[in-house]
Amino acid sequence: MARIIVQSAAFDIAAEITRMADEAGTDCGAIVTFTGLCRSEKGALTALELEHYPGMAEEEIGRIAKIAEDRWPLDAVTIIHRYGKITPGEGIVLVLVASAHRAAAFEAAEFMMDYLKTHAPFWKKEHRTDGQEGSWVEAHNRDDVALGRWQD
Amino acid sequence: MARIIVQSAAFDIAAEITRMADEAGTDCGAIVTFTGLCRSEKGALTALELEHYPGMAEEEIGRIAKIAEDRWPLDAVTIIHRYGKITPGEGIVLVLVASAHRAAAFEAAEFMMDYLKTHAPFWKKEHRTDGQEGSWVEAHNRDDVALGRWQD
């Protein structure tokens, strides 16, 4: 069972890795983590504000983790996704995967990130340094392309 | 310039991620980490003892990092590889990659791990729970196959 958390607070990567290593036990050979950080876009942004659909966000993330767990031999999965105002340099999303095999851990982590980008009900509004009304970050076609790689 | 460390002491993943996030700055969108852990092989092992070739180990790891930095747009790379006696559950190798783009971070981390497996001058001797003389871990053909993916 994956550990899925949707929260506004910052996450503690070290604590999550320790927790996962303990949970996965002594036959887990590999832990891959992905941390998605808020970018300043070369100083243009003071923050990103993440809106989310409570309930559906947890469900969708859980569903994505389940697909990965069915597809690869994984020992443990953790996904933490934040909402609310997040400043440049801060973490937005954290994905951890433990597996006996490094290729499985890498692929599952990348797969889940590709799915989160296009399927997790979060929306990002820019807060700009120049004081102008920020726009909503648009979905990227390249994220749909990335997702397409995982179709059989 | 990649941060390359060969040491017998345990590494601090959280400190390394914090250091990398600070170094990569506020336009780094993604940090991928890989932690390779010592496995107990279902309780058969009390430890792995890693022998290494001092000097060459650092050089080879640096060369591998340089290839990755030339191939993908990376903001920062850290590789820490331990030697000496390592018990099940402990980390053996830590790879961190920061990039503006998640696909680049994932690919570079996996590439460097595939290279480390087959090119970094380390050798692992098993220490067995049953007291018998442990054997040297053999190189896996699957690791050469994994490496082959990266040839153009």
Next chain:
Amino acid sequence: MKLVYFSWVRERIGVPEEERDLPDSIHIVADLIEWLIGHGENYAYAFENAQTVRVAIDKKHVPHDAPIGNAREIAFFPPMTGG
């Protein structure tokens, strides 16, 4: 029926959620969008490119031709930008 809106769909419509009694003529999601567009410029603006608006029934993604059935909550929002 509870209708909920997110991101620029919410901003254009002007409320995060509302309760609506739907007429019997509404069978699928596309019928509901058409009906909402008739309720004012704010709805017309939110759905001006209706095909780009994503829909969830009871917190599950559905296409625009999905039957509404006994839905309790229908959500409208732009393509997701998670992660």
Next chain:
Amino acid sequence: MKLVYFSWVRERIGVPEEERDLPDSIHIVADLIEWLIGHGENYAYAFENAQTVRVAIDKKHVPHDAPIGNAREIAFFPPMTGG
């Protein structure tokens, strides 16, 4: 010339390193291996499947047909199992 050995190559030869004066007849790595095999059973055992033994000259991987040139240090070891 400094010769260094690792892992089971070291265990079979019995020393981690040694100094050797090489005869002028040794030009490439394969010559050196052949010459070492003549120095005792421990060397013969270490190089019984010589093609599996990896070589580094001055800490750089080289093939068995690499010229020794002005090498200061030559290392012999099994395939690496890093990571």
